[in-house]
Amino acid sequence: MSKYLVVFLCTLASGLAFPQDLMLEPVAEPGDGKHWALIVAGSRGWFNYRHQADACHAYQIMKKHGIPDERIVVMMYDDIANNRENPTPGIVINRPGGDDVYKGVPKDYTGMDVTPENFLNVLQGNEEAMKNKGSGKVIKSGKNDRVFVNFVDHGATGLVAFPSGLLHAKDLNQAIKSMYEAKKYAQMVFYIEACESGSMFENLLAKDINVFATTASNAKESSYACYFDKKRRTYLGDVYSVKWMEDSDMENLNTETLQKQFKIVKKETNTSHVMEYGDMAISSEPVADFQSGEDFVPFHKEKLPPVELNAVPSEEVPLAILYHSLEDATSESHKESILQQIRDIQDLHESVKTTVKHITALTTNDHVKTEKLISVRHTLLSHDCYMPAVDAFNDKCFNLSENDYALRHLYVLVNLCEERYSSSTIIEAIQKTCA
Ligand SMILES: *[C@@H]1O[C@H](CO)[C@@H](O)[C@H](O)[C@H]1NC(C)=O
Numbered sequence: 322m323s324k325y326l327v328v329f330l331c332t333l334a335s336g337l338a339f340p341q342d343l344m345l346e347p348v349a350e351p352g353d354g355k356h357w358a359l360i361v362a363g364s365r366g367w368f369n370y371r372h373q374a375d376a377c378h379a380y381q382i383m384k385k386h387g388i389p390d391e392r393i394v395v396m397m398y399d400d401i402a403n404n405r406e407n408p409t410p411g412i413v414i415n416r417p418g419g420d421d422v423y424k425g426v427p428k429d430y431t432g433m434d435v436t437p438e439n440f441l442n443v444l445q446g447n448e449e450a451m452k453n454k455g456s457g458k459v460i461k462s463g464k465n466d467r468v469f470v471n472f473v474d475h476g477a478t479g480l481v482a483f484p485s486g487l488l489h490a491k492d493l494n495q496a497i498k499s500m501y502e503a504k505k506y507a508q509m510v511f512y513i514e515a516c517e518s519g520s521m522f523e524n525l526l527a528k529d530i531n532v533f534a535t536t537a538s539n540a541k542e543s544s545y546a547c548y549f550d551k552k553r554r555t556y557l558g559d560v561y562s563v564k565w566m567e568d569s570d571m572e573n574l575n576t577e578t579l580q581k582q583f584k585i586v587k588k589e590t591n592t593s594h595v596m597e598y599g600d601m602a603i604s605s606e607p608v609a610d611f612q613s614g615e616d617f618v619p620f621h622k623e624k625l626p627p628v629e630l631n632a633v634p635s636e637e638v639p640l641a642i643l644y645h646s647l648e649d650a651t652s653e654s655h656k657e658s659i660l661q662q663i664r665d666i667q668d669l670h671e672s673v674k675t676t677v678k679h680i681t682a683l684t685t686n687d688h689v690k691t692e693k694l695i696s697v698r699h700t701l702l703s704h705d706c707y708m709p710a711v712d713a714f715n716d717k718c719f720n721l722s723e724n725d726y727a728l729r730h731l732y733v734l735v736n737l738c739e740e741r742y743s744s745s746t747i748i749e750a751i752q753k754t755c756a
Pocket residue numbers: 591592
C-alpha cells in the first residue's frame with residue numbers, strides 16, 4: 322500500500338511520466354478524474370424522429386447534471402428540428418407534451434459526418450483524424466476519467482447502423498480494448514438502444530477491462546419505439562431510452578446506482594429484455610459517476626406523470642405510422658395514396674424475405690437445409706465470416722442504413738456462417754442473387 326502511494330506521489334512530484342509497466346495504478350476514486358459523454362443517434366429521416374429525440378434528451382441530462390459542453394460530444398444527422406414535416410419548427414420533444422430537448426444541443430458532428438469511422442475516432446480521442454471535421458471535439462479522456470457512451474439507432478446481429486455505413490460489434494470491442502490498453506479511461510459505461518443490441522457485447526466484451534454496458538434488447542430480438550404523436554405523425558421515443566432517461570430525470574443520481582437504474586429500466590421495459598454486460602462491479606457505482614459532472618449537487622426533481630407508451634417493434638414503425646395516417650385520412654384520394662405506400666412497404670418486405678431465402682438456397686444447394694436455416698437463430702461467433710457477408714449484402718441487396726426490415730433478416734447470414742459455409746461462398750450467392 323505505501324509503496325503504491327510512493328510511486329504515485331513521486332510521479333506527481335517529478336511531473337515526469339513513470340515507465341508504464343513499473344507504475345502501479347492507483348484505483349480511481351470518485352472525484353479523481355473527469356467525466357466525459359459521447360452521445361450518438363445513427364439514423365435520419367422523419368420516421369426515425371425518435372432516435373435523435375432520445376439523443377437530444379440524453380444531452381440535456383448530461384448538461385443539466387453538470388458535464389460541461391467541452392466534455393460532451395454529440396453526433397446526430399440533425400434533420401429533425403427543421404424538417405419540413407415538423408409542425409413545431411426548431412423544437413424536438415421526447416415524450417407527449419414534453420419539453421423541447423433540442424435547444425442548446427451542440428452540433429459537433431452532423432449530416433454525413435455521422436459515420437462509424439468518425440464515431441470510433443471520437444471515442445478513442447483521435448484528434449488528428451477529426452481535424453477539419455465538424456467541431457473537431459473528441460473524447461480526450463485519460464486514465465482517471467470516466468466515459469459514458471449512449472448510442473441510439475437501428476441495429477441487427479453484431480452491428481449498429483449509421484446514416485451511411487455500419488459499425489460492427491467486433492470493431493467496437495477492439496476499439497474499447499485498445500482504449501483500455503492505452504489507459505484512456507478509468508471506467509466506461511455504454512447504454513445502447515438498438516434492435517438485437519445485446520449482440521454488440523455478448524461473447525465479446527471482457528469482464529476485466531473496466532467497462533459496464535446495458536442494452537435495450539438481447540442479441541436476438543427487436544427493441545421498441547414508443548409515444549406515437551398524432552400531431553407529428555411519428556414516434557417520439559424508444560422504450561428503453563425513455564425509461565432510463567425519465568429515471569435519470571427523476572432520481573437523485575448521487576445515491577442511485579447503475580445497477581438500480583438497470584433494474585428499474587429492465588422492469589419497465591417489458592417489450593424486450595434489457596441486458597447488462599461487462600464488469601458488474603462498476604454497476605454498484607452511483608449513476609452520477611457517469612451521467613453528471615464531477616462536483617454535481619443534486620437538485621429538486623419533479624416526478625413525471627405516466628403517459629401511454631403505445632410501443633411497437635422498431636421495424637414496424639414505418640407501417641404503423643401509415644396505419645395511423647390512414648385512420649385520420651378524410652379524402653378518398655389521400656386514403657388511396659396511403660394504401661399505395663403500405664403496399665409498397667409490404668412488397669419491399671416480401672422482396673427481403675425472398676432475397677434472403679434465395680441467397681440461402683444458393684449457398685446450401687439443399688432445400689431442407691435452406692428451410693432450417695431460415696427458421697433457426699444461431700448465436701454469432703464467426704464474426705470474420707459474417708462481417709464481409711453483411712457488407713456485401715449491404716452493397717448489393719438492400720441499403721441497411723435505410724432498411725430496418727432487412728436488418729431483421731441478417732440472422733440468416735449468421736446461420737450460414739455458423740454452419741461453416743465460407744464467406745466467399747455466401748458472398749458469391751449474394752452477388753448472384755442481387756446482381
Ligand atoms: C407492458 O406494460 C404496460 C403497462 O405497464 C402494459 O400496458 C403492456 O400491455 C405491457 N406489455 C407487454 C408486452 O407485456
